[in-house]
Amino acid sequence: MTCFSRRGFLAAGAATLAATQFPIRAFGQAAAPLRLAATRRTLDIDGRAATVFGLAGPGGQGLVLDPGQRFRVDLDNDLPVPTIVHWHGQIPPNAQDGVPDMPQPLLAPGETRSFDFAPLAGTHWMHSHVPIQEMQLLAAPLIVRRPEDVAADRQEVVLFLHDFSFKAPEEVLAEITGGHGTAASGAMQGMGHGGMHGGAGTAGSMAMPMDMGTMGGMAMDLNDYDWDAYLANDRTLSDPEVVSVERGGRVRLRVINAAAATVFWIDTGTVEGQLVAVDGHPVRPLAGSRFGVAMGQRLDIEIDLPNEGSAWPVLALREGARERTGIVLATPGATIGIIDALAERVAPAFDTDLAQEASLVGIDALPERPVERRHMIMLGGAMRPYAWTIDGAVWGQHRPIAAKSGERVELAFHNMSMMGHPMHLHGHAFQVVGINARRFAGARRDTVYVPPMSMVTVALDAGETARWMLHCHHMPHLATGMMTEFRVEA
Structure with a gap:
């Protein structure tokens, strides 16, 4: 059961639920530092044992403060193996940000x-900043309560x-970069794009209707790998986690998309929810029963349950496909x-028109002030050959994006590829201020999704003088x- 409970259950539930896998509750301001271990663990995935990585805290995977x-x-x-952990959504001193050799090296085995800093409140997470390790599930929730x-x-x-995937991440990457991750449509190959992707040998994959995966008549590239399983709290729908809830109770669902390469729709089914925060930052409540979440992003959804005994699945639907995972909210004794x-x-592609992003209004907006520096950041790439760039360059050949500490900066992400890109900036929380040609006061975030052939503009105040990753x-x-890198100078 992955929950912090209502009323007196907070105090009583800690002992009862001590064996749960995910963190239950905060552990108070301890005199000694909390211990977090990058470790191996074994999951049962559809009856098959899988050895994966994890981040074990005092009460299970992850931390709650x-x-x-x-x-x-x-x-x-x-x-x-050596590793390093990034505190996604937090703004620690740069030396504690958790990027290999920027500035600290990987931690050796043993x-x-x-780490010691004042955290930002909200729904955040932590993960290895070595991509193949994140694909091995070296990630966990980081919840800072208000x-x-x-x-x-x-x-x-x-x-x-x-x-x-049961395969080694190196093998997965080799299949993807070699063009064998999914079966490409031939429609866009002449333009360097893989077209719509159903999948290689996955029963749930199928071609999308034209209105589900096209941009102006051109086919989007979705789901460039068909994974063996899609997990919600380390489990599939063959044995989902069942969370005990009260009749008529209110639930705050903290959704974290820690997937390597999958965008999900969160479907609350017959009970409507209200989206009240994104990436840990509050937004004006937005009612609905389906909200999208890209890799690295988080959603806080408040759900008022009916005053009856029942079970309510909360499902995560893979965009452009039929696969899904999820949990079940259930009253005691419910069938x-x-x-x-x-x-x-098939679930549609996520936010191709940015309608969801355009509906979000940040409550903790940046104070108004003149913009002192603007950057246009071009996002490019293609499925054949498999290569993805920022401003036409890959890491190691990149040109840093410069700013001075304290400046108000706008970054306009212009996606000229046919895949969407969730763009994450370390060390800063920005505000979405523009979608294509429209200006508005949107949500505060640290990870913004930029769909194909679209432009999203964000504003921020440049922080600590340092090299911060943007990826x-x-x-x-x-x-x-x-x-x-977003290079902030004095």
């Missing part, structure tokens, strides 16, 4: 490194999403039916060089 609690953590590398979270009469539930891992219909959070794109 109390309001006002510092992020004081000793990270132990219990793996047989090494411990200490005072109102403690005071509210509601239950908190974490929904942590992964895509998974829980079998949920097929394949939906009857696509699609792991095969990152692994093949889709990364640059």
Whole structure:
């Protein structure tokens, strides 16, 4: 059960649920640092054992911090390989940001490194900044609770999403970059694009209707790999996690897309929810039963359950495909039916018109001030050959994006490829201020999805003088060089 509970259950539930896999509750402001271990673990995936990585905290995978609690953590590398962990959504001192050799090296096996900073509140996560390790599930939730979270009469539930392959990540990357990850449509190959992708040998894959995966009549590139499983809290729908809830209770669902290369739609089914935060930052409540979330992004959805005994699946639907995963919210004694891992219909592509992003209004908006520096950032690439670039270059051949500390900066991400790119900036929280030619005061974020042939503009105040990573959070794109640096100078 992945939850922090309502009313008096917070105190009583800790002992009862101590064996749960994901973090249950905050552990208070301890005098000693919390211990977090990069380690190996074994999952049961559809009856087959899988050895994966993980980040084990005091109460399971991940960490939950109390309001006002510092992020004081000793990270132990219990793996047989070097690693490093990035605190996604947080703004630590640059030396603690968790990028290999920028500036700290990887942790050697058996090494411990200490971290200490004031965290940002909200739904965040942490993961290895070595792409093949993130594909091995070296990731976990990082929840920093606000005072109102403690005071509210509601239950908190974490929904942590992964895509998974039984193959080694090196083999997966070789298949993707070699053009064997999915079966390409021939429609766009003459233009250097792979076209629509159904998949190689995956039962749930099928070609999309034209209105589901096209941009102005051109086929989008979706789902460049068909994974063996799609996981919600380390489980598939053959044995989903069942979260015990109260009749008529309120649930705050904290959704984290930790997948390597899969965009999901979160479908709350017969109970409508309200989207109240993205990437840990509050937004004006947006009602609905289906919200999209790209890799690296987070959603907080509040759900008021009916005052009846029942079970309510919350499903994550793979965009452009039929595969799905999820959890079940259920009152005690409710009948829980079998949920097929394949939906009857193909889910549409995510936010091709940016309608969801355009609907978000940030509550913690940046203060208004003149923009002192603007950058146009070109996102490019193609499926054949498999190469993805920022400003026409891959990492190592990149030209840094410069700013001075304290400047108001606008970054306009212009995607000229036929794949969407979730763009993540380290060390900063920005605000979405433009979609194509339209200006508006959108959500605060750290990861923004830029669909094909679109432009999204974000504003930020340049922070600590340092080199900060800016990259696509699609792991095969990152692994093949889709990364640059936001270089802040004094």
